[in-house]
Amino acid sequence: MKLDLVHDIQTAYRKTLASMSRPGLIKNLRDQADKVAMEIGCFNSTLVLALMLFDTEVTFKICSEHEAEMAKLINQLTYAKATELESADYILILHDSKPGDLEEAFQIARSGDLLDPHKGATLIIETDVVSNERNLTLKGPGIEKENYMDVTLNGQWVDWREEKNSEYPLGIDLIFTDREDNILCLPRTTQIIKQVVG
Amino acid sequence: MKIEYNFAFFDEGSKREIRRATLKAIAIPGYQVPFASREMPIARGWGTGGLQLTLSLVGKEDILKVIDQGSDESVNAVNIKKLIALTTGIVVTDETTEATIIQSRHRIPETPLQEDQILVLQVPIPEPLRYYEPSEYETKKLHAEHEYSGAWLMLFEQIVNYGAMSTGADHPVMVHSRYVMAPSPIPRFDNPKLNQNKALILLGAGREKKVYAVPPYTKVASLDFADYPFRVETFQDKCCRLCGAKDVFLDELLNDITGEALYQCNDTSYCLQRMNGISKE
Numbered sequence A: 001m002k003l004d005l006v007h008d009i010q011t012a013y014r015k016t017l018a019s020m021s022r023p024g025l026i027k028n029l030r031d032q033a034d035k036v037a038m039e040i041g042c043f044n045s046t047l048v049l050a051l052m053l054f055d056t057e058v059t060f061k062i063c064s065e066h067e068a069e070m071a072k073l074i075n076q077l078t079y080a081k082a083t084e085l086e087s088a089d090y091i092l093i094l095h096d097s098k099p100g101d102l103e104e105a106f107q108i109a110r111s112g113d114l115l116d117p118h119k120g121a122t123l124i125i126e127t128d129v130v131s132n133e134r135n136l137t138l139k140g141p142g143i144e145k146e147n148y149m150d151v152t153l154n155g156q157w158v159d160w161r162e163e164k165n166s167e168y169p170l171g172i173d174l175i176f177t178d179r180e181d182n183i184l185c186l187p188r189t190t191q192i193i194k195q196v197v198g
Numbered sequence B: 001m002k003i004e005y006n007f008a009f010f011d012e013g014s015k016r017e018i019r020r021a022t023l024k025a026i027a028i029p030g031y032q033v034p035f036a037s038r039e040m041p042i043a044r045g046w047g048t049g050g051l052q053l054t055l056s057l058v059g060k061e062d063i064l065k066v067i068d069q070g071s072d073e074s075v076n077a078v079n080i081k082k083l084i085a086l087t088t089g090i091v092v093t094d095e096t097t098e099a100t101i102i103q104s105r106h107r108i109p110e111t112p113l114q115e116d117q118i119l120v121l122q123v124p125i126p127e128p129l130r131y132y133e134p135s136e137y138e139t140k141k142l143h144a145e146h147e148y149s150g151a152w153l154m155l156f157e158q159i160v161n162y163g164a165m166s167t168g169a170d171h172p173v174m175v176h177s178r179y180v181m182a183p184s185p186i187p188r189f190d191n192p193k194l195n196q197n198k199a200l201i202l203l204g205a206g207r208e209k210k211v212y213a214v215p216p217y218t219k220v221a222s223l224d225f226a227d228y229p230f231r232v233e234t235f236q237d238k239c240c241r242l243c244g245a246k247d248v249f250l251d252e253l254l255n256d257i258t259g260e261a262l263y264q265c266n267d268t269s270y271c272l273q274r275m276n277g278i279s280k281e
Helices: A007-021 A042-054 A069-076 A101-108 A157-164 B013-027 B046-058 B075-087 B134-146 B149-162 B188-194 B268-280
Strands: A060-061 A092-093 A122-126 A130-137 A147-153 A173-177 A181-184 A191-194 B062-067 B099-105 B118-122 B173-175 B179-181 B200-207 B208-212 B221-222 B250-254 B263-264
Touching: A007 A042, A007 A173, A007 A181, A007 B013, A007 B046, A007 B179, A007 B200, A042 A173, A042 A181, A042 B013, A060 A069, A069 B250, A092 A101, A101 A122, A101 A157, A130 A181, A130 B173, A157 A191, A173 B013, B013 B046, B013 B200, B013 B208, B046 B075, B046 B099, B046 B118, B046 B200, B046 B208, B062 B075, B075 B099, B118 B173, B188 B221, B263 B268
Parallel strands: A060 A092, A092 A122, A122 A173, B062 B099, B099 B118, B118 B200
Antiparallel strands: A130 A147, A130 A191, A173 A181, B173 B179, B173 B221, B200 B208, B250 B263
């Protein structure tokens, strides 16, 4: 069945909205992602997010081995414009990105300014597994007491993020997607505490 | 001629614009995110911001409730409900607990909201600093610099003039200890409900082209002073004349002839539910 650009995208949006407003809440986009009927170089759930959010108003940057092809494809599908890291509204860090790409994205991504903090970039990061394992503790708006999360990424991303988001309200927001089409969002307000192995 | 509108009236491009703004609004609680507000088939200032948010959210499975000053059946609520129902085919309800999306003008329902609900508030003037600073650029700068002395001064002047803070509605709040936010013209009675609410609260101002949000479990404090603490409207010794409810927001109705004041629940669905409950017992 083909992805319904009205109803499937609406369902995916509501899941993303729930996940963004309750950091640590994992939502699954499998039902929508499975309907993406094409072979592409990113997770289907990542493409669903792009179709949900991208249009001519949006600029994006792709970090991937196949950057040129993917950028062309996303542009053809959404009319969004590919640009460089420092000016992109959305940065897609795909599973086949180079090891240094994530750190570079965290450092260079636009974090908005005090007049327009909403211009901070959104990073969409593909990982193998997103889970609620108690590796990282989350606190902040949207969380009643605390939530837990884990992603299969170089653990230093927590420090890079903390550095980037140190001057709230400036900062970047993250959306993780995984191979099972799970998504987990971390707005800039969420504080991450690493578990100390005792 | 019958026009076939897109699902939820909007074209998908408009929904994307509002959705992008909404996600950023949640990431920066209380900050007003500008968005390309659309022309709507109702007049600006009549809930177009709330309506646009609702249309960007709504799906086939949703159950919608729309209230206007606590009433499910006033003109604004009825027309907004009709527009949404006709362009989506979804079910509408009066019951607060049944609804998945609640669009409201000037009230937060008496029945506590749940985690799976979204409250959409219609906002006429989203800028809490507009009262003393007419320039949008200047108020943006004040927010940027966390410079809110004007907001405090406004309340201070009220205390000097009247001996108490006299905000009838729209009493400014501090969200997540960073942004001063206009909670929309809800009575002070509803301000404490914003704090640590279980539901996501989205606020939309169509004419002013702003969207902002209070995520669930977010600290929202009404502005006040140590010696003049924030107080909600009191209805001491009064109860609803229909259902007998106390500790709810009551409307005062004056009898022109006798001059007698009557009180009844402002939230009509809450009142009706209580009356139905009482009559069943």
